[in-house]
Amino acid sequence: MKYIDEFQDPALARRLLDEIHSTVTRPWALMEVCGGQTHTIIRHGIDQLLPDQVELIHGPGCPVCVTPLEVIDKALEIASRPGVIFCSFGDMLRVPGTGRDLFRVRSEGGDVRVVYSPLDALTIARQNPDREVVFFGIGFETTAPPNAMTVHQAKRLGIPNFSLLVSHVRVPPAIEAIMQSPSCRVQGFLAAGHVCSVMGMAEYPELAARYQVPIVVTGFEPLDILEGVRRTVLQLERGEHTVENAYERAVRPEGNPAALAMLEDVFEVTDRAWRGIGVIPDSGWRLSERYREFDAEHRFSVTGITTREPAECRSGEVLQGLIKPHECEAFGTLCTPRNPLGATMVSSEGACAAYYLYRRLDLQAAPAAPTTPLEASPVG
Ligand code: SF4
Numbered sequence: 001m002k003y004i005d006e007f008q009d010p011a012l013a014r015r016l017l018d019e020i021h022s023t024v025t026r027p028w029a030l031m032e033v034c035g036g037q038t039h040t041i042i043r044h045g046i047d048q049l050l051p052d053q054v055e056l057i058h059g060p061g062c063p064v065c066v067t068p069l070e071v072i073d074k075a076l077e078i079a080s081r082p083g084v085i086f087c088s089f090g091d092m093l094r095v096p097g098t099g100r101d102l103f104r105v106r107s108e109g110g111d112v113r114v115v116y117s118p119l120d121a122l123t124i125a126r127q128n129p130d131r132e133v134v135f136f137g138i139g140f141e142t143t144a145p146p147n148a149m150t151v152h153q154a155k156r157l158g159i160p161n162f163s164l165l166v167s168h169v170r171v172p173p174a175i176e177a178i179m180q181s182p183s184c185r186v187q188g189f190l191a192a193g194h195v196c197s198v199m200g201m202a203e204y205p206e207l208a209a210r211y212q213v214p215i216v217v218t219g220f221e222p223l224d225i226l227e228g229v230r231r232t233v234l235q236l237e238r239g240e241h242t243v244e245n246a247y248e249r250a251v252r253p254e255g256n257p258a259a260l261a262m263l264e265d266v267f268e269v270t271d272r273a274w275r276g277i278g279v280i281p282d283s284g285w286r287l288s289e290r291y292r293e294f295d296a297e298h299r300f301s302v303t304g305i306t307t308r309e310p311a312e313c314r315s316g317e318v319l320q321g322l323i324k325p326h327e328c329e330a331f332g333t334l335c336t337p338r339n340p341l342g343a344t345m346v347s348s349e350g351a352c353a354a355y356y357l358y359r360r361l362d363l364q365a366a367p368a369a370p371t372t373p374l375e376a377s378p379v380g
Contacts (some may be wrong), residue, residue: 004343007221016226017049020233028369029185030229031178031321033171034192035062035349036220042354045223046229054380057185057321060174060274061192063139064091064347065319070309071167077302078090079110084300085128087121088136090114095343098308109211118150118164125154134296136269137164141195144168144285148266151287151294165296166286169272171195173202173283179211183322188232191226193247200255204243212241217248232303235301247360252265266291271301275343276309276316316343318351325355326363332356 025156032038038058041047047056060066076097079086086102093114106112111131114174115121118135130313135145147164154162171192178184191204196217210214214235218228227246233240245251263285272284312330317323325331325344335341337353344350355363 004221005098007219007223009223010360012223013226016136016223016230019231020054020059020226021051022030023230023233023237024051024053025237027055028187028233029055029057030061030188030190030232031057031186031336032173032190032218032225032228032362033059033060033061034194034209035065035347035351035354036194037061037190037192037218037225038223038310038351039349039354040220040222040360044169045358046222052227054229056229057319058179058318058324058351059189059278060319060346060353061140061171061195062319062347062349065170065343065350066169066277067095067167068275068342069097069309070273071138071165071306073307074297074302074370075165076100076102077305078134078296079105079112080108080298081132081300083131083266085111085113085131085133086136087113087115087118087124087133088179090349091267092138093134093338094346096310096340096346109356117169118147122150122154122159124160124274125159129161131161132299134300135162135164138167140169140171140192141198141263144267145198145256148262150324151266151291152262155193155292162295163296163299164287167272168267168285169274170269170283170285171199172207174217174274175197175207176211176367177277177283178320179207181251181320181338183320185340186213186321188236190228190232191215191218191243193219193224193251194202194249196245196251196255198256198259200260201243201251202229202244203255204253208241214241215243217245217251219242219249219250250274254345263308274319276313276319313342315344315352318344325352326359328352332360 103110121135204215214232216228216231267285268288270286271281273279314328340346344352
């Protein structure tokens with residue numbers, strides 16, 4: 001298959017691995033930012049093929065995992081109301097809130113629908129003018145443009161019964177928060193290629209210079225990951241810290257101008273809480289004043305939410321790369337994809353789910369050393 005098979009070629013993978021092995025002289029810790037990259041790494045055993053000196057630390061780039069519990073609980077509350085049709089991508093339905101999830105709301109009579117595009121939710125709103133239709137708009141810079149476009153369309157077409165429950169997050173402030181953590185061991189980043197295909201690369205040179213870390217924009221197939229690792233390790237061995245594009249087939253330095261213009265029109269930057277991590281300044285988007293009427297948080301006043309995370313769940317440490325999933329004592333016992341305690345076990349991009357899917361038979365739970373979390377305000 002074009003763009004798949006050619007990036008999974010075993011002979012080329014061997015060559016890249018040989019190059020990495022012959023380049024490395026010292027231990028290096030690299031973080032792959034995106035959960036999609038984590039799944040490729042664990043699924044193909046890439047971390048086990050690298051030299052022992054190269055450690056891959058899994059980053060917080062799973063949109064479902066970092067959506068704060070308070071927002072999940074707000075979604076559950078709004079979806080429970082009579083007259084509301086609550087639309088979401090399927091992966092959010094099993095994410096545990098405080099005590100229940102969207103599947104439970106649906107089983108209790110809530111009208112919760114899975115859609116494949118925010119525009120589907122807009123169509124549902126047009127077909128049901130007497131109902132309030134809410135779309136759960138979560139995710140990184142990749143899902144923000146279509147959600148922005150949908151709100152733009154709702155305003156242009158005058159569809160008053162549509163609104164967006166927004167919890168969008170941005171990667172560069174998260175990289176900054178990781179680098180500022182006292183526990184940070186990351187020496188280089190494989191940046192998320194799909195994010196850069198939208199945003200371009202302009203936000204990264206300053207981060208690379210300030211924290212003296214190489215940042216290599218990387219794709220998602222096995223050869224993409226190996227090439228990202230090869231370039232990052234090469235820079236580290238040479239004492240360099242620049243931004244490189246190893247995903248040129250999808251990423252232009254300037255990004256996608258049409259998507260950027262839509263984001264600029266509809267959203268504004270705001271502080272955002274990340275589940276398990278806390279508030280990271282300027283790390284999210286909310287609807288700008290011009291589109292505030294389509295903001296579900298404004299339309300439905302939801303108050304009195306008291307969030308409660310399961311005490312056993314260490315997903316905050318997993319998301320910060322401080323522990324590996326199997327170092328959580330609940331991994332594979334109290335917490336499984338059927339009975340998840342945290343979102344990282346639910347999501348198709350979650351690190352806990354990746355280890356459960358591809359590694360659980362090889363792994364035994366091992367106690368982790370105590371860690372210091374990011375210095376960020378606690379999630380409310
Ligand atoms: S294994 Fe389950 S309980 Fe442990 S950190 Fe992951 S999601 Fe949380």
